[in-house]
Amino acid sequence: MKTLIVDNPLSIAHHMPEGHPEHAGRYEAVRTALKSVGPLDWAEATPCSTDAVTRFHPPEHVSRVLAAAQAAGTGLVSLDPDTHVCERSAETALAAVGGTCMAVDHVIADRYQAAFIASRPPGHHAEPDRAMGFCLFNMVALGALHALDVHGLERVAIIDIDVHHGNGTQCLAETDERVFFASIHQAPLYPGTGQAHETGLNGNIVNVPMPGGTGSTAWRAALERDVLPALRAFDPQMVFVSAGFDAHADDPVGGFELTDEDFGWVASELGFVARKHASARLVAVLEGGYDCDALGRSAACFVRALSEV
Secondary structure: OOEEEEEOHHHHHOOOOOOOOOOHHHHHHHHHHHHOOOOOEEEEOOOOOHHHHOOOOOHHHHHHHHHHHHHHOOOOEEEEOOEEEOOOHHHHHHHHHHHHHHHHHHHHOOOOOEEEEEOOOOOOOOEOOEOEOOEOOOHHHHHHHHHHHHOOOOOEEEEEOOOOOOHHHHHHHHHOOOEEEEEEEEOOOOOOOOOOOOOOOOOOEEEEEEOOOOEHHHHHHHHHHHHHHHHHHHOOOOEEEEEOOOOEOOOOOOOOEEOHHHHHHHHHHHHHHHHHHOOOOEEEEEOOOOOHHHHHHHHHHHHHHHHHO
16 A cells, blocks of 8 residues: 655654653654655645644633643643643644644545554544543544545544553544444553443444453454454445554553564554455554554554555
8 A cells, every 4th residue: 555654743842741651752763663664755744723623622622722732831731640731732733633634635535545644642532522641632533524524435434453442532433423433452451441332323333352461362363353344344435543552562551462563464454454445545643652662663564564555
């Protein structure tokens, strides 16, 4: 699949407290690793309008994040115990959303078949009216709505491979039957959502909670058994991926035991589905991953495999 990297250099301007796991080094590790993945095209993300963000987040939430960033000055403002903003955080998050929408535009226009957004902060925990879990705006949900509401697609799918459940993204699927959402994640673990009985509207949600210590064989088998058949049955016109890499064995936050190669495998599997069912349209958004070396290697494996589908 011809693959585009959408780069958000403003990622380094989003400062966190010293010792926070979601720091600028994550972005730098991913960017450096992706530069080693063959001859890929790159584009720079630009901030979107606040109107674009209100497709998923109510204006009050957007205003709250913008006001908190403005109030931060040279310091930080906390939106919850784990989620903080500095003076440029809102600009950074708007660029992350803008880059995601840009990727959707390129893929639907058939200039590329796949795109990967290298950006922080992550987004999949952000609920419509709540910033949480390091996340301010939910990029993958907003990208899906951009494909549906701006480009007129009828069905899109979001697959979340982060070790944490994408509670914010599930909020979208719970109210919009045009969206299929599947998450394979560790349980129990933050944020405590994503039980198997949460199946949404006519089964458009598939949750696969797995215990800490889950390794490659069990993880791949669960995807083949529970996620991929349901994804194919939904027959999406575009596939989105919340590409979190904190299920890696080296990650300090999660408790799964995956390897770099597992992320290449899942990229290939999702790429094959996109080729067969979704006119070769796939957009992946960077989510978690908190060991920088493992994060960089895993992201590179994911993108390399995607580009070879």
